[in-house]
Amino acid sequence: MSSPLAAVLRRDLALARGGGGGLGLVFFLLVVTLTPFAVGPDLALLGRIGSAILWLGALLATLLGLDRLLQADHEDGGLDLMHLAPASLELMIAAKILAHWLTTGLPLVIAAPLFGVMLGVGPEATLKVAAALAVGTPALACLGAVGAALTVGLRRGGLLAPVLILPLAIPVLIFGVAASDPAAETVGPLGVLAGLALGYAVLGPFASAAALRLLRD
Protein backbone atom coordinates (compact mmCIF):
# COMPACT_ATOMS: atom_id res chain seq x y z
CA MET A 1 0.00 0.00 0.00
CA SER A 2 1.07 3.52 -0.67
CA SER A 3 -0.52 6.87 -1.25
CA PRO A 4 -1.60 7.95 -4.75
CA LEU A 5 1.15 10.59 -4.81
CA ALA A 6 3.89 8.09 -3.97
CA ALA A 7 2.47 5.79 -6.65
CA VAL A 8 2.71 8.52 -9.30
CA LEU A 9 6.23 9.44 -8.20
CA ARG A 10 7.48 5.85 -8.23
CA ARG A 11 5.88 5.04 -11.56
CA ASP A 12 7.29 8.14 -13.29
CA LEU A 13 10.76 7.36 -11.93
CA ALA A 14 10.46 3.77 -13.20
CA LEU A 15 9.27 4.98 -16.63
CA ALA A 16 12.18 7.45 -16.85
CA ARG A 17 14.63 4.68 -15.99
CA GLY A 18 13.04 2.62 -18.74
CA GLY A 19 13.96 5.01 -21.51
CA GLY A 20 15.02 8.47 -22.60
CA GLY A 21 15.80 9.88 -19.15
CA GLY A 22 19.42 10.70 -19.93
CA LEU A 23 18.75 12.51 -23.18
CA GLY A 24 18.67 15.95 -21.55
CA LEU A 25 22.06 15.30 -19.99
CA VAL A 26 23.57 14.34 -23.36
CA PHE A 27 22.08 17.49 -24.89
CA PHE A 28 23.61 19.56 -22.07
CA LEU A 29 26.99 17.94 -22.74
CA LEU A 30 26.69 18.71 -26.46
CA VAL A 31 25.91 22.39 -25.87
CA VAL A 32 28.91 22.67 -23.53
CA THR A 33 31.14 20.84 -26.02
CA LEU A 34 30.07 22.86 -29.06
CA THR A 35 30.51 26.30 -27.49
CA PRO A 36 34.35 26.25 -27.41
CA PHE A 37 34.33 25.36 -31.10
CA ALA A 38 32.20 28.42 -31.81
CA VAL A 39 34.00 30.84 -29.47
CA GLY A 40 37.54 29.63 -30.07
CA PRO A 41 40.11 28.13 -27.70
CA ASP A 42 40.49 31.27 -25.60
CA LEU A 43 40.52 29.88 -22.04
CA ALA A 44 40.27 33.28 -20.37
CA LEU A 45 37.18 34.17 -22.43
CA LEU A 46 35.62 30.73 -21.87
CA GLY A 47 36.22 31.01 -18.14
CA ARG A 48 34.48 34.39 -18.13
CA ILE A 49 31.39 33.27 -20.08
CA GLY A 50 31.47 29.66 -18.83
CA SER A 51 28.83 30.00 -16.13
CA ALA A 52 26.46 31.70 -18.59
CA ILE A 53 26.98 28.86 -21.07
CA LEU A 54 26.28 26.29 -18.37
CA TRP A 55 23.06 28.09 -17.52
CA LEU A 56 21.95 28.35 -21.15
CA GLY A 57 22.74 24.69 -21.72
CA ALA A 58 20.82 23.65 -18.61
CA LEU A 59 17.86 25.85 -19.59
CA LEU A 60 17.68 24.35 -23.08
CA ALA A 61 18.15 20.82 -21.75
CA THR A 62 15.24 21.33 -19.35
CA LEU A 63 13.00 22.20 -22.28
CA LEU A 64 13.91 19.03 -24.11
CA GLY A 65 11.95 16.59 -21.99
CA LEU A 66 8.87 18.74 -21.48
CA ASP A 67 6.69 16.99 -24.03
CA ARG A 68 7.06 13.76 -22.06
CA LEU A 69 5.78 15.32 -18.84
CA LEU A 70 2.04 15.16 -19.52
CA GLN A 71 1.54 14.15 -23.15
CA ALA A 72 1.89 10.38 -22.67
CA ASP A 73 -0.56 10.31 -19.77
CA HIS A 74 -2.98 12.46 -21.75
CA GLU A 75 -2.88 10.12 -24.73
CA ASP A 76 -3.21 6.78 -22.94
CA GLY A 77 -5.83 7.78 -20.38
CA GLY A 78 -3.46 7.94 -17.41
CA LEU A 79 -4.64 11.45 -16.57
CA ASP A 80 -8.25 10.20 -16.38
CA LEU A 81 -7.08 7.61 -13.87
CA MET A 82 -5.30 10.25 -11.80
CA HIS A 83 -8.37 12.46 -11.92
CA LEU A 84 -10.35 9.78 -10.07
CA ALA A 85 -7.70 9.40 -7.36
CA PRO A 86 -8.43 10.38 -3.76
CA ALA A 87 -5.98 13.27 -4.01
CA SER A 88 -6.30 16.60 -5.76
CA LEU A 89 -5.07 16.96 -9.34
CA GLU A 90 -2.76 19.77 -8.19
CA LEU A 91 -0.87 17.40 -5.88
CA MET A 92 -0.73 14.72 -8.58
CA ILE A 93 0.82 17.26 -10.97
CA ALA A 94 3.25 18.31 -8.22
CA ALA A 95 4.31 14.66 -7.83
CA LYS A 96 4.82 14.42 -11.59
CA ILE A 97 6.88 17.64 -11.61
CA LEU A 98 9.03 16.31 -8.77
CA ALA A 99 9.64 13.05 -10.66
CA HIS A 100 10.41 15.04 -13.81
CA TRP A 101 12.93 17.22 -11.95
CA LEU A 102 14.58 14.23 -10.27
CA THR A 103 15.12 12.54 -13.64
CA THR A 104 15.97 15.57 -15.83
CA GLY A 105 16.92 18.50 -13.57
CA LEU A 106 18.95 16.84 -10.85
CA PRO A 107 21.37 15.12 -13.30
CA LEU A 108 22.10 18.57 -14.80
CA VAL A 109 22.91 19.97 -11.34
CA ILE A 110 25.25 17.06 -10.64
CA ALA A 111 26.92 17.23 -14.04
CA ALA A 112 27.38 21.01 -14.07
CA PRO A 113 30.65 21.08 -12.04
CA LEU A 114 32.09 18.37 -14.31
CA PHE A 115 31.11 20.23 -17.48
CA GLY A 116 32.42 23.46 -15.90
CA VAL A 117 35.93 21.97 -15.98
CA MET A 118 35.56 21.52 -19.75
CA LEU A 119 34.92 25.26 -20.11
CA GLY A 120 37.78 26.29 -17.84
CA VAL A 121 35.47 27.67 -15.16
CA GLY A 122 37.23 27.91 -11.80
CA PRO A 123 36.31 25.60 -8.92
CA GLU A 124 34.64 28.31 -6.86
CA ALA A 125 32.54 29.43 -9.82
CA THR A 126 31.46 25.89 -10.75
CA LEU A 127 30.24 25.27 -7.23
CA LYS A 128 28.29 28.52 -7.38
CA VAL A 129 26.79 27.46 -10.73
CA ALA A 130 25.79 24.08 -9.29
CA ALA A 131 24.20 25.73 -6.24
CA ALA A 132 22.31 28.20 -8.43
CA LEU A 133 21.17 25.40 -10.76
CA ALA A 134 20.00 23.35 -7.77
CA VAL A 135 17.72 26.26 -6.83
CA GLY A 136 16.82 27.34 -10.37
CA THR A 137 16.04 24.07 -12.19
CA PRO A 138 13.01 23.23 -9.98
CA ALA A 139 11.62 26.65 -10.96
CA LEU A 140 12.16 25.79 -14.62
CA ALA A 141 10.49 22.39 -14.17
CA CYS A 142 7.41 24.04 -12.60
CA LEU A 143 7.22 26.59 -15.43
CA GLY A 144 7.67 23.78 -17.94
CA ALA A 145 4.73 21.91 -16.47
CA VAL A 146 2.48 24.90 -17.18
CA GLY A 147 3.68 24.95 -20.79
CA ALA A 148 3.21 21.18 -21.08
CA ALA A 149 -0.33 21.41 -19.67
CA LEU A 150 -1.31 24.27 -22.00
CA THR A 151 -0.16 22.35 -25.07
CA VAL A 152 -1.33 18.91 -23.96
CA GLY A 153 -3.84 18.32 -26.72
CA LEU A 154 -1.80 19.82 -29.55
CA ARG A 155 0.02 17.73 -32.09
CA ARG A 156 3.11 19.98 -32.22
CA GLY A 157 2.94 20.81 -28.52
CA GLY A 158 6.53 19.69 -28.01
CA LEU A 159 7.68 22.74 -29.95
CA LEU A 160 5.07 25.19 -28.71
CA ALA A 161 5.60 24.64 -24.98
CA PRO A 162 9.21 25.97 -24.97
CA VAL A 163 8.13 29.04 -26.96
CA LEU A 164 5.43 29.71 -24.37
CA ILE A 165 7.58 29.35 -21.28
CA LEU A 166 10.98 30.72 -22.39
CA PRO A 167 9.93 34.36 -21.85
CA LEU A 168 8.78 33.44 -18.34
CA ALA A 169 12.14 31.77 -17.69
CA ILE A 170 14.08 35.01 -18.28
CA PRO A 171 14.04 36.11 -14.60
CA VAL A 172 15.34 32.68 -13.56
CA LEU A 173 18.15 32.98 -16.11
CA ILE A 174 19.10 36.54 -15.07
CA PHE A 175 19.27 35.81 -11.36
CA GLY A 176 20.74 32.36 -11.93
CA VAL A 177 23.69 33.76 -13.86
CA ALA A 178 24.05 36.60 -11.34
CA ALA A 179 24.17 34.05 -8.52
CA SER A 180 26.91 32.18 -10.40
CA ASP A 181 29.30 35.16 -10.71
CA PRO A 182 32.55 34.16 -8.95
CA ALA A 183 33.72 37.75 -8.53
CA ALA A 184 30.62 39.20 -6.92
CA GLU A 185 28.56 38.82 -3.77
CA THR A 186 25.92 36.20 -4.72
CA VAL A 187 23.74 35.78 -1.64
CA GLY A 188 21.32 38.43 -2.89
CA PRO A 189 20.70 36.97 -6.36
CA LEU A 190 20.53 33.46 -4.89
CA GLY A 191 17.83 34.68 -2.49
CA VAL A 192 15.84 36.18 -5.36
CA LEU A 193 16.27 32.93 -7.30
CA ALA A 194 14.99 30.94 -4.33
CA GLY A 195 12.03 33.30 -4.09
CA LEU A 196 11.27 32.79 -7.77
CA ALA A 197 11.55 29.01 -7.32
CA LEU A 198 9.12 29.03 -4.40
CA GLY A 199 6.69 31.22 -6.31
CA TYR A 200 6.80 29.00 -9.38
CA ALA A 201 6.52 25.90 -7.17
CA VAL A 202 3.11 27.21 -6.07
CA LEU A 203 2.09 28.55 -9.46
CA GLY A 204 3.20 25.50 -11.47
CA PRO A 205 0.94 22.74 -10.09
CA PHE A 206 -2.12 25.01 -9.76
CA ALA A 207 -1.81 26.58 -13.21
CA SER A 208 -1.10 23.18 -14.81
CA ALA A 209 -4.08 21.53 -13.13
CA ALA A 210 -6.35 24.43 -14.09
CA ALA A 211 -5.15 24.23 -17.70
CA LEU A 212 -5.69 20.47 -17.80
CA ARG A 213 -9.22 20.81 -16.43
CA LEU A 214 -10.07 23.42 -19.05
CA LEU A 215 -8.43 21.80 -22.04
CA ARG A 216 -9.20 18.12 -21.51
CA ASP A 217 -12.86 17.54 -22.07
Next chain:
Amino acid sequence: MRLIADRLGVDRGGRPILRDVSFAVAGGEALKVVGPNGAGKSTLLRALAGLIAPVAGDVRLDGGDPEAPPREAMHLLGHLDAVKAGLSVRRNIVFARDVLGGEGDVDASLDRVGLGALADLPGSVLSAGQKRRLALARLLAAPRPVWLLDEPTAALDASGQALLAELVAEHRAKGGLVVAATHLDMGFEAARLELGAVAAVS
Protein backbone atom coordinates in the same frame (compact mmCIF):
# COMPACT_ATOMS: atom_id res chain seq x y z
CA MET B 1 -26.21 4.33 -2.49
CA ARG B 2 -27.81 6.22 -5.35
CA LEU B 3 -26.30 7.98 -8.37
CA ILE B 4 -28.50 10.83 -9.55
CA ALA B 5 -28.13 13.00 -12.63
CA ASP B 6 -30.47 15.96 -12.49
CA ARG B 7 -31.31 17.79 -15.75
CA LEU B 8 -27.72 17.44 -16.85
CA GLY B 9 -26.51 19.61 -19.74
CA VAL B 10 -23.03 19.25 -21.25
CA ASP B 11 -21.31 21.24 -24.00
CA ARG B 12 -18.17 20.27 -25.86
CA GLY B 13 -16.26 22.82 -27.88
CA GLY B 14 -19.22 25.19 -27.59
CA ARG B 15 -21.66 22.67 -29.09
CA PRO B 16 -24.50 21.30 -26.99
CA ILE B 17 -24.11 17.54 -26.64
CA LEU B 18 -26.46 16.67 -23.80
CA ARG B 19 -29.55 18.52 -22.61
CA ASP B 20 -31.90 17.71 -19.73
CA VAL B 21 -30.57 14.23 -19.07
CA SER B 22 -32.05 12.96 -15.81
CA PHE B 23 -31.85 9.52 -14.27
CA ALA B 24 -31.24 7.77 -10.98
CA VAL B 25 -29.48 4.46 -10.41
CA ALA B 26 -29.69 2.79 -7.03
CA GLY B 27 -27.24 0.33 -5.53
CA GLY B 28 -27.53 -3.11 -7.13
CA GLU B 29 -28.99 -1.65 -10.32
CA ALA B 30 -27.50 -1.12 -13.73
CA LEU B 31 -28.20 1.48 -16.38
CA LYS B 32 -27.46 0.89 -20.03
CA VAL B 33 -26.89 4.06 -22.04
CA VAL B 34 -27.70 3.53 -25.71
CA GLY B 35 -27.75 5.79 -28.72
CA PRO B 36 -26.15 6.25 -32.13
CA ASN B 37 -22.50 7.28 -32.59
CA GLY B 38 -22.03 10.86 -31.48
CA ALA B 39 -25.10 10.84 -29.25
CA GLY B 40 -22.98 11.73 -26.23
CA LYS B 41 -22.64 8.41 -24.42
CA SER B 42 -18.96 8.85 -23.61
CA THR B 43 -19.54 12.51 -22.83
CA LEU B 44 -22.24 11.54 -20.33
CA LEU B 45 -19.95 9.07 -18.57
CA ARG B 46 -17.09 11.59 -18.44
CA ALA B 47 -19.46 14.22 -17.06
CA LEU B 48 -20.66 11.75 -14.41
CA ALA B 49 -17.04 11.14 -13.39
CA GLY B 50 -16.45 14.88 -13.17
CA LEU B 51 -13.95 15.03 -16.04
CA ILE B 52 -16.20 17.50 -17.86
CA ALA B 53 -17.96 20.25 -15.96
CA PRO B 54 -21.67 20.31 -16.89
CA VAL B 55 -23.15 23.62 -18.04
CA ALA B 56 -26.47 22.83 -16.36
CA GLY B 57 -27.82 20.45 -13.77
CA ASP B 58 -25.66 18.34 -11.48
CA VAL B 59 -24.52 14.86 -10.54
CA ARG B 60 -25.00 13.62 -6.98
CA LEU B 61 -24.10 10.48 -5.16
CA ASP B 62 -26.46 9.90 -2.23
CA GLY B 63 -25.36 7.60 0.53
CA GLY B 64 -21.65 7.93 -0.13
CA ASP B 65 -18.99 9.55 2.01
CA PRO B 66 -20.28 13.15 2.32
CA GLU B 67 -16.72 14.44 2.84
CA ALA B 68 -15.30 12.96 -0.35
CA PRO B 69 -16.21 14.16 -3.85
CA PRO B 70 -18.30 11.64 -5.87
CA ARG B 71 -15.42 10.87 -8.26
CA GLU B 72 -13.59 9.07 -5.44
CA ALA B 73 -16.34 6.44 -5.40
CA MET B 74 -16.18 5.92 -9.18
CA HIS B 75 -14.39 3.79 -11.69
CA LEU B 76 -14.28 5.01 -15.28
CA LEU B 77 -13.36 2.51 -17.95
CA GLY B 78 -12.98 4.65 -21.05
CA HIS B 79 -11.74 3.97 -24.56
CA LEU B 80 -8.20 4.50 -23.30
CA ASP B 81 -6.86 1.75 -21.09
CA ALA B 82 -4.01 3.73 -19.45
CA VAL B 83 -1.62 0.79 -19.93
CA LYS B 84 2.04 1.86 -19.94
CA ALA B 85 4.07 -0.03 -22.53
CA GLY B 86 7.28 0.32 -20.53
CA LEU B 87 5.98 -1.21 -17.29
CA SER B 88 5.18 -4.83 -16.54
CA VAL B 89 1.56 -5.93 -16.39
CA ARG B 90 1.83 -6.25 -12.61
CA ARG B 91 3.41 -2.78 -12.21
CA ASN B 92 0.61 -1.35 -14.33
CA ILE B 93 -2.11 -2.74 -12.11
CA VAL B 94 -0.22 -1.94 -8.89
CA PHE B 95 0.02 1.66 -10.06
CA ALA B 96 -3.69 1.84 -10.91
CA ARG B 97 -4.60 0.32 -7.56
CA ASP B 98 -2.37 2.69 -5.56
CA VAL B 99 -3.50 5.77 -7.48
CA LEU B 100 -7.14 4.87 -6.89
CA GLY B 101 -6.39 4.15 -3.23
CA GLY B 102 -7.50 0.50 -3.36
CA GLU B 103 -6.26 -2.39 -1.26
CA GLY B 104 -7.26 -5.36 -3.41
CA ASP B 105 -5.07 -8.35 -4.16
CA VAL B 106 -3.24 -7.63 -7.41
CA ASP B 107 -2.38 -11.21 -8.34
CA ALA B 108 -5.88 -12.48 -7.60
CA SER B 109 -7.41 -9.82 -9.81
CA LEU B 110 -4.95 -10.57 -12.63
CA ASP B 111 -5.78 -14.30 -12.36
CA ARG B 112 -9.47 -13.48 -12.43
CA VAL B 113 -9.23 -11.62 -15.75
CA GLY B 114 -6.97 -14.28 -17.24
CA LEU B 115 -3.70 -12.34 -17.22
CA GLY B 116 -2.01 -14.15 -14.32
CA ALA B 117 0.49 -15.87 -16.62
CA LEU B 118 1.47 -12.56 -18.26
CA ALA B 119 2.07 -10.61 -15.03
CA ASP B 120 5.81 -10.14 -15.62
CA LEU B 121 5.63 -9.23 -19.31
CA PRO B 122 5.76 -5.57 -20.37
CA GLY B 123 2.51 -3.81 -21.22
CA SER B 124 3.69 -3.36 -24.80
CA VAL B 125 3.12 -7.04 -25.64
CA LEU B 126 -0.57 -6.97 -24.71
CA SER B 127 -3.19 -7.07 -27.44
CA ALA B 128 -6.13 -4.67 -27.43
CA GLY B 129 -8.34 -7.27 -25.78
CA GLN B 130 -5.73 -8.06 -23.15
CA LYS B 131 -5.34 -4.36 -22.34
CA ARG B 132 -9.10 -4.24 -21.84
CA ARG B 133 -8.85 -7.21 -19.49
CA LEU B 134 -6.11 -5.37 -17.59
CA ALA B 135 -8.47 -2.42 -17.26
CA LEU B 136 -11.13 -4.81 -15.90
CA ALA B 137 -8.58 -5.99 -13.31
CA ARG B 138 -8.55 -2.39 -12.01
CA LEU B 139 -12.19 -2.78 -11.04
CA LEU B 140 -11.23 -5.69 -8.78
CA ALA B 141 -7.93 -4.38 -7.41
CA ALA B 142 -9.46 -1.10 -6.25
CA PRO B 143 -13.07 -1.80 -5.26
CA ARG B 144 -15.36 1.20 -5.71
CA PRO B 145 -19.15 1.25 -5.62
CA VAL B 146 -19.83 3.04 -8.92
CA TRP B 147 -18.65 1.58 -12.25
CA LEU B 148 -18.86 3.77 -15.33
CA LEU B 149 -18.14 1.52 -18.30
CA ASP B 150 -17.69 2.99 -21.78
CA GLU B 151 -18.09 0.30 -24.45
CA PRO B 152 -16.69 -2.29 -22.01
CA THR B 153 -17.03 -5.17 -24.46
CA ALA B 154 -14.92 -3.50 -27.16
CA ALA B 155 -12.08 -5.81 -28.25
CA LEU B 156 -13.14 -8.51 -25.78
CA ASP B 157 -13.62 -12.10 -27.00
CA ALA B 158 -16.58 -14.28 -26.04
CA SER B 159 -15.02 -15.47 -22.78
CA GLY B 160 -14.07 -11.89 -21.97
CA GLN B 161 -17.66 -10.77 -22.45
CA ALA B 162 -18.87 -13.60 -20.22
CA LEU B 163 -16.28 -12.52 -17.63
CA LEU B 164 -17.55 -8.94 -17.80
CA ALA B 165 -21.16 -10.07 -17.29
CA GLU B 166 -20.01 -12.16 -14.30
CA LEU B 167 -18.08 -9.26 -12.75
CA VAL B 168 -21.03 -6.92 -13.20
CA ALA B 169 -23.40 -9.47 -11.61
CA GLU B 170 -21.09 -9.92 -8.61
CA HIS B 171 -20.65 -6.17 -8.27
CA ARG B 172 -24.43 -5.64 -8.27
CA ALA B 173 -24.95 -8.45 -5.77
CA LYS B 174 -22.61 -6.59 -3.42
CA GLY B 175 -24.72 -3.45 -3.78
CA GLY B 176 -22.63 -1.67 -6.40
CA LEU B 177 -24.11 0.18 -9.33
CA VAL B 178 -23.15 0.21 -12.99
CA VAL B 179 -23.67 2.72 -15.79
CA ALA B 180 -22.58 1.26 -19.11
CA ALA B 181 -22.57 2.85 -22.57
CA THR B 182 -22.84 0.32 -25.34
CA HIS B 183 -24.25 -0.68 -28.71
CA LEU B 184 -24.26 -4.37 -27.92
CA ASP B 185 -25.98 -6.71 -25.59
CA MET B 186 -23.71 -7.12 -22.57
CA GLY B 187 -25.28 -10.17 -21.02
CA PHE B 188 -26.97 -8.53 -18.08
CA GLU B 189 -30.35 -6.98 -17.45
CA ALA B 190 -30.40 -3.22 -17.09
CA ALA B 191 -32.61 -0.18 -17.38
CA ARG B 192 -32.16 1.74 -20.62
CA LEU B 193 -31.40 5.39 -21.20
CA GLU B 194 -31.74 6.55 -24.81
CA LEU B 195 -29.59 9.43 -25.97
CA GLY B 196 -29.53 11.10 -29.34
CA ALA B 197 -32.33 13.66 -29.46
CA VAL B 198 -29.92 16.61 -29.40
CA ALA B 199 -27.58 15.04 -31.93
CA ALA B 200 -30.50 14.37 -34.24
CA VAL B 201 -31.62 18.01 -34.14
CA SER B 202 -28.20 19.57 -34.77
